[in-house]
Amino acid sequence: MPGRRPPRESESIVNKDRLTGLDASFLHIEDGSAHMHVAAALTFEGAPPPYEELVQSVDERLHLVPRYRQRVAFVPLGQGRPRWVDDPHLNIRYHVRHTALPEPGDEDQLRALAGRVFAQPLDLDKPLWEIWLVEGLEDGDGGERFAVLSKTHHALVDGIAGVDLMTVLFDTQPEPVVPPERGARWLARPMPSGAQLLGEALVERLGGPLEAVRAAGGAVRHPRRVLGGLAASAVGLGSFVSSSIRPAPSSPYNVEIGPHRRFAWVRWDLPEVKALKDELGGTVNDVMLTVVTLALGRHLYHRGISTEGLELRAFIPVSVRDEHGPGVTGNQVAGMMAPLPVWAREPTTCFDLISEAMIGLKQGGQAVGAKALTELSGFASPTIMSQAARLATRGRLFNLVVTNVPGPQLPLYLLGREMIDFVPMVPLAPGQGVGVAIMSYNGRIAFGLTGDWDAMADLDDLAGDLRAAISDLVEAAGVGAKKKAGRSRASA
Known part of the structure; x- marks a missing residue:
């Protein structure tokens, strides 16, 4: 043959x-x-x-x-x-x-x-x-x-x-x-x-069924691995879809946006973040989400908006690269829908709620489910995918994006000049008036706050609320009191 x-x-x-x-x-x-x-x-x-x-x-x-x-x-x-x-x-x-x-x-x-x-x-x-x-x-x-x-x-x-x-x-x-x-x-x-x-493109589309047959052949050769992956994807899909079909609550952050942007940033020392993580018993990402949640709660309160019982929803991008698939190009990122309990004013209570929720999301395999959906998009009609992408951004699936990327923990140089700050920016999708990007670099963490020009005229106030939230969490956890020389503070 x-x-x-x-x-x-x-x-x-x-x-x-x-x-x-x-x-x-x-x-x-x-x-x-x-x-x-x-x-x-x-x-x-x-x-x-x-x-x-x-x-x-x-x-x-x-x-x-x-x-x-x-x-x-x-x-x-x-x-x-x-x-x-x-x-x-x-x-x-x-x-x-x-x-x-x-x-x-x-x-x-x-x-x-x-x-x-x-x-x-x-x-x-x-x-x-x-x-x-x-x-x-x-x-x-x-x-x-x-x-x-x-x-x-x-x-x-x-x-x-x-x-x-x-x-x-x-x-x-x-x-x-x-x-x-x-x-x-x-x-x-x-x-x-x-x-x-x-x-x-037409030849590739005709070849789609052939790719499915080849994938089936791979399943026959590795049934246990494939069935395990299918089970994880099915559970994750259920978790991701169930959180996505319920619209996120309305908020002043979810309005029609214009083309202009505001940008602000807040810095924090990474050793203090790790001390908080160790003291409170969670992850660095839990600490990041907690201070963002506390800041949003303060910001809404200062705007005169009640946060009683309010739980915003954040889209958290996570890497889903397959370790067994080197050389794969393109974005290999899915995400989880994380609850942000902005009603919780007490810092350690807020941390505990977020840490517990993130454990549940990881155990439920939301990121795996989201990855399965993005892989399915590769077989859909491009016209259908175009409309689906636009409709997804109009359905208020989440209130904002919060992305946390670990960066290099050593100094970097450009033509012999040392880089002292790296502040990331996340784009705003339609209906998203604010976004938060977080990145660590050489012992420091930077929060980049992106705001629509009109919806977030008070973006600098949100940055101030974030600094206050950091101080509140440090104080509530007692981390600062354990430092003989005083604690490091978030700076502008």
Whole structure:
């Protein structure tokens, strides 16, 4: 019996470059008000590098992240998921930009600039990333600093496990490391025509049933592993769907949003967070969710809104990468619907409620269930998936996104300058007026608060409520009293 014909090189390229159902959904959700890029504000010690030096550094490393040389090509008539194609007009200076703060160059000005930059959508006809070099930042004592604002579309990079351009730009030592050789000069592959894109997509759709048969063959070879996975997925699906079909409670955070953004941040020392986790008997993520919940409760109270019996719902992205599947590209992220009991004003009570709820969600396999749904999206009609993605954001499935990403616990350097802060930004989906992104770096934690310009005119007040919530939890747990030299405090 003749063997199956191996795929042609062109077929394997197309398969590799086809967006997953989840990645494509980020493009479907995007509209004039909701821009689906993740971002970060990075602060560095010392004088800024010359702009041309930064451009050269990016150019020398772009081959390490080849997806950053590609743009999205949409299939005509919506008959297939988009795919990545080489951009024949790639211009690095379009993507690496340069600006400066006016005097005095303080953090308030940097936050305002970040809000404006993060509010600008990425051009879907070009590679979906930007880097902004920001000069003129002072450290408060007259010293010099600079910042880098990065933007990358969610369809391009996995926020938890992916390798992005900023990753390859950093060194782990002050002396800049020479990047690996680029090899032969890069030449963009020809842009496929609309007819070619349509033909490829139709062939792939016809091949869908064959993939299902191959998957069934794998089930026969590994029945115990597959049945165990099916059982976990079934339980998780039940948990995830049951929490999703009930709409989240109404709140002032869930309104029609506009295109403009505000951005704020709060810092915290990681050792204090770990001390709280050890004292209270939960996880670092439990601590993060507790202070966010307490802050939201305070914020609603200050707005004159009753929180009695109110439990908001947060979407918590979690990594669901398969350890046995190296080389898988695209976002491998699902999520859990976590209750935020904003009615609980007593900090340790709030912590206990959240810790217990998170244990239940993990035992119920919500993340596994959500992963199963995202995998099913890969077999659905692209038109159906587009409509489903938009409808999902209009049904108020959750009140806000809270994402917590562990970062490197060692100093990183950009062209010999040490990075001292890494503040993440999470995008706002339609109907989501506020979002919280959390990231640890080199012994510190940064909360990045994204707010719709109109819905969250008091975003700085929410940042103040978060600082107060941190202090309240530290005091209630008695962690600060155990430090001889006093406790570290959350700072602006």
